[in-house]
Amino acid sequence: MTERTTVDITDAALADAARPLLDKLVSDRVASALTAQTATLWGEEAESEASIRLAWTTLHKSSRPLIGEIEALRTELRSEGVDRIVLAGMGGSSLAPEVITGTEGVPLTVLDTTDAGQVADALAGDLERTALVVSSKSGTTVETDSHRRIFAEAFAKAGIDAARRMIVVTDPGSPLAELAESEGYRKVFLADPHVGGRYSALTAFGLVPAGLAGADVARLLDQAAGVAETLSSDSPDNPALRLAAALAAAHDAGAEKVVLADTGSGIAGFGDWAEQLIAESTGKQGTGLLPVVVESPTAPGFADAGPDATAVAVGPSVAGSAVSTTGSLGALFLLWEYAVAVAGRLLGINPFDQPDVEAAKKAARALLDNPHALSGTEEPTAVIGPVEVYGPVGDAGTGTLTDVLREFVDGVAEGGYLAVQAYLDRLDDASATVLRSELARRSGRQTTFGWGPRFLHSTGQYHKGGHRNGSFLQITGAVEEDIAVPGRPYTLSTLQLAQALGDGQVLADTGRPVLRLHLTDRAAGLADVVRAVQELTR
CATH class of the missing domain: 3.40.50.10490 (Glucose-6-phosphate isomerase like protein; domain 1)
Known part of the structure; x- marks a missing residue:
């Protein structure tokens, strides 16, 4: 049975405040326009950037060919005794794979640090069994390039052909793509360049490392596909529109912080992924929504959120939550991406740049x-x-x-x-x-x-x-x-x-x-x- 994807606004005052915003989103047909990748939704100044950042709305379809490629490579690696995946990536290149593998309980070593001790721990793993996924949209991320260099040297010192253990995920034409080709790296996955990093969970950036580690990425795409039509609908029942309206209405009332707590979603670390999506999409021009990820719904800052914050449950509604969002991981990825992009429209900012x-x-x-x-x-x-x-x-x-x-x-x-x-x-x-x-x-x-x-x-x-x-x-x-x-x-x-x-x-x-x-x-x-x-x- 498919898990229902819902957004419940349990705070009555917030629900009342959100209603006119929701009605306007429906009458303006924002959801269907977003699915159609209409770049004018955020105003003239944002149009240029938005026109090359909206392909994420259909990734549940366009990412399907990756499934076979990932499985074929995983089978190859395992036949050679390589079953330990280390991911070198920052931000959107690491957060989604970590949530996916954590939720499915499959091992993935994530390097999103410049701490020498943490990198040394990753190097101390069995290099004979290790492949490194080097993941960078720009192809110039300094942390990721440092990890690549360090692991290449470690492989070589261990008598391992480093190029055969390097798998790259990047945008077409990036310096990393050119390097991978010149060095003869094992495999290069070119991601859709019309998707920004924080919206890339269902692209090669999210799927390749997670799939190589053993996660069922086909199911993840199925989950997203199952909610896509609902998220595209110009209806007051559209959960993404409901969430966007609630967040914007709260912000208008002075609650510019969004406190996220897991309330039994079964998803590991969803707040850490949503944190980047919310902060980078909305935090600019002196405004925005600050995500505050807390340890549990009983942690300080959630039930006692106060007038400057909105308590959002990832999972069923609990005491103290003003909004709750439920659904499978693939569905929630897409739901939150729609909601935050729409919230950007309501806040009057471009959700696809990161000027600071x-x-x-x-x-x-x-x-x-x-x-x-x-x-x-x-x-x-x-x-x-x-x-x-x-x-x-x-x-x-x-x-x-x-x-x-x-x-x-x-x-x-x-x-x-x-x-x-x-x-x-x-x-x-x-x-x-x-x-x-x-x-x-x-x-x-x-x-x-x-x-x-x-x-x-x-x-x-x-x-x-x-x-x-x-x-x-x-x-x-x-x-x-x-x-x-x-x-x-x-x-x-x-x-x-x-x-x-x-x-x-x-x-x-x-x-x-x-x-x-x-x-x-x-x-x-x-x-x-x-x-x-x-x-x-x-």
Whole structure:
């Protein structure tokens, strides 16, 4: 039996506010126009970009030929004893495959980090059984190129033909496509160039790594196909139109944050995928929707969302949720893509560009080109045990770490948000994630958590282009064993620090408060930071 795909607006006031927006979307025939890939839906300024970004509406049909190609390659690899898939990709190139494989319970090692420890863990796997999927739409993603270089060297040192273990997913004509051809890589999958990264879950970017890992990607396309006609209908029962109207109505009333909690959907990590879709699509021109992914519906920030946020259940409606969305994974991919694109129309922005993402990349590149700027010449404003403090701390700099954090948290704007940005090892430093709930509970502010540089490819756009009411807590850490990037004049730790400092610089230059805590001893420093946060009182 096909699982029903629904959007239920359980908050009566929100339902009333959304109704006129929904009626207008229906009367303007927005859903059918979107399916027909009408580029004028977002206004004249967005038309040029939209005209080359709408092929995702029919991917449940156009991606079908990939199924056979993926299965044939998987069979080939397994016949050679290669059954471990490592994915090197950032943002849209990694988030969907991670959700797909996590939901189906098949193993996929995802590298969306510049942390040397996490990359070393991936290298420590059985290389004899390993194939690397190098996934980049532009073909120039610095993190992904670094992973490719590191693995190519590791394969060669192990006596393995690196080219036979390299599988590429990229756009036609990209530098990566040209490199793959010249190097004779095992297989190149060219994705549809008329689909942006955050809408690419059902393209080769989502399907190839997930399918090679063993996920049933044909079923995923079937799930999307099963809801496609409903999402194309100009009807008030269209769940995508209902969700778009609810999000826009909430935003109009001052709830510019969307708190996402899984309530029993059976989908692993859907919020992390939706986070990029929402933040990059809407967070620009000083407006937008900030996604806040929480641990559960009982976590701080969901049932007590407050007037500046809308609690959205991924799964059945629960106490505290204002909206709930249910359905299979393939259906929800397509539903949310439709809803966010339509919400962009209601917010008056172009959902397909990301004008502020490049700023942090440029700043990081400038720092990489100037090693002196990364050589430790910046003096900390305070050193408290294994934690170096960087940023304006006032009188708190002579006190405890709790004093420093209290001053920082007290400075968060009314109705603003806290963003914790951890440039650490997502596996070995996983305890850092507790900071989100602890800070949310003690500050009373909506709080997000992102692993750096992963979040730069998702919420990074909103941080710089969305509502100007965020405060940013960066956490960096000392690296015990670094990894050189072959053919490049830097190591992973240098790149990681450049990304943190570059993004922090851009945020500070635009008037956003930034506090960086550097852990000279990661384990001890992280324990001290968590303890200091727990000592805060509201």
